[in-house]
Amino acid sequence: MINDSFLVDSKKVAKQASGLGEFMLMKCDSGNLLITGQFVLSVSDDQFFSIRCKLEVPKLETWYLQTKEGLVKSEREPGILEWERRYNEWFNEANSNKMLTNTRIELSGCYLYTDGFTYIAIKQERLDMLQYTENLTLSGRMVVIDGVHVLAPMSDTVWKNNNWLCKLPGMNEDREMEDEK
Incomplete structure (x- = not known):
């Protein structure tokens, strides 16, 4: 489900994601997700495109590291299904x-x-x-x-x-x- 209601500031999101080091952008049944070790954001199609451009992500469903030399593909396995499952569990367990x-x-x-x-x-x-x-x-x-x-x-x-x-x-x-x- 695409989140078109609760928007984000794409510029600030990109800055936070690149500052954390490792991040991944993915599209799944749960929506357009930006995943880091500190947050998972669900964004609209337009914001997804904007964030992808700002981070200069060449390929979805791949972990990247932001280094001084630029964006580098991480050795980490994507684990797409695991991340989507975890994302949905957080909402199901919200009290x-x-x-x-x-x-x-x-x-x-x-x-x-x-x-x-x-x-x-x-x-x-x-x-x-x-x-x-x-x-x-x-x-x-x-x-x-x-x-x-x-x-x-x-x-x-x-x-x-x-x-x-x-x-x-x-x-x-x-x-x-x-x-x-």
Whole structure:
């Protein structure tokens, strides 16, 4: 299904993807996807073409690395079916009871969100590349945005090392420490 509703800023997306190093563009039943280690974006046909041109991707369904010398094909296997399956699982596992609310706190280049039990930090520049609503939900360790984009949150150390953040009523520090082991 092609996402024509929740658009992205193609220039910012290309900058983020090339800055992360390895990325892949693919077309599948789930839509036009840009895949990196930090996010998966579903984009319209026009945006897909624009991003492909900005990244100078010669072939779809191939991993590329951005180097100082230019774009280089990665040795990594595409794993197209696995990535599409993983992408769809994130949406199927998104928990509507775990809606994220913007705390309006900016911290170490991140926006801080909460589900009422814990904080979730998302890089500002990742959210800034999206034209999104405030419809953010947790799906395991990932954040689903508007039901079409998936972002990885930042490490919890971004917010845990700040004494001025209050402990939320539902936070269980013993459980969180066990999860980190």
